[in-house]
Amino acid sequence: MPTLHHFPLDPFCRRIRLALGEYAVVTTMEEEKPWEHRPGFLALNPAGEVPVLVDDDGTVVCGILAVSEYLEEVHGSGERTLLGNTPAARAETRRLVSWFDGRFNHEITTPVLMEKAVRRFLPPEMGGGPPDMERVRTAMKRLPGHLEYIARLVEERGLLAGDRPTMADLAAAAHISVLEYLDAVRWDGHDSAKLWYQRIKSRPSFRPLLADRVRSINPPAVYSELDF
């Protein structure tokens, strides 16, 4: 059975867990706190980043780019694809993945995750301490623009990159699920985006994420509700 080294609240690891579910690949999960720079983990991935997938034949696949494309190459043919069946469709999926893993992550997920979660686990010399709530508020102000972008896409296409679930839906939902765990999503006035998220959140691949509980951080009740 393959092993995924992941941190539960990392949005990239969450996307890979969702993708593993969609591809129906049963995987052992190993939790890793990448900021601890554990020597055994650095030996697997010198960059020290999650996710890392170790496949049955011993192949070590490091980082979100490599793991995402590897899974699609090995498990994503035909109906199982999470990228699309033409180069143009795959380009559109990857454009949207970059939107969420790039801009959305930089503007919102990274600051919220750092302030509301990671900072509690860090020693003071690495930036540990109380959260900077002003930084969280600034990040949360960027969310409505992204929810409007999601709404425009799903009103036109059904889902983000077309009418079937793709890696773009998983990427966007992975980021939003981190924010929801940390009580940083407000859906008022964003009905189309909320319906889209309910639809993705209801997929069987999402269930393991809804059962996540991170030490000393309890999610709001809405986190694991499908009808929120």
Add this chain to the structure above:
Amino acid sequence: MPTLHHFPLDPFCRRIRLALGEYAVVTTMEEEKPWEHRPGFLALNPAGEVPVLVDDDGTVVCGILAVSEYLEEVHGSGERTLLGNTPAARAETRRLVSWFDGRFNHEITTPVLMEKAVRRFLPPEMGGGPPDMERVRTAMKRLPGHLEYIARLVEERGLLAGDRPTMADLAAAAHISVLEYLDAVRWDGHDSAKLWYQRIKSRPSFRPLLADRVRSINPPAVYSELDF
């Protein structure tokens, strides 16, 4: 003929220009300054980022992830591959691409490029002004560690991901070429890495980059020399 919208000193655009050369795809080049947020460019790519490739059939491919994988899918079969011929080989190439586009870019290319180039083009309200040379010096101190990593890989494998040129070599060389243009590389004590860079720099795909000249920033003489 496809069109690439690019900024000459952007390391991601440079990698795509090298890849186009390696795949032997003749392309029209359109220079774009992404920080100007030109409406015509935002209509192509709402994220406002280079590179953007417009293919002959009108397909618009946005961002480094989508363009890189699109070119490999359309032009990279068999001997022409820049990723490798097995999922494991491709995973290793992509791991190294992430190393340079992630960590190297964050630690070195982005601060050096911002301080020594982009800041001159920005209006004061967007951060324009004189360079922060302390930030440049801090970034340059991170370079030797990366050159040692390159040396370890090429001494073992010949090139970064194996004995044939891959996207990993193009990514690393693209970043280093930006630094060399901005006179921010010191090769003393890094002979293996220097030999590797001379080898990549001597490839025909590199020639257009060596002819680049950016307004008001002249590269040092070594920039366009193959025997430096």
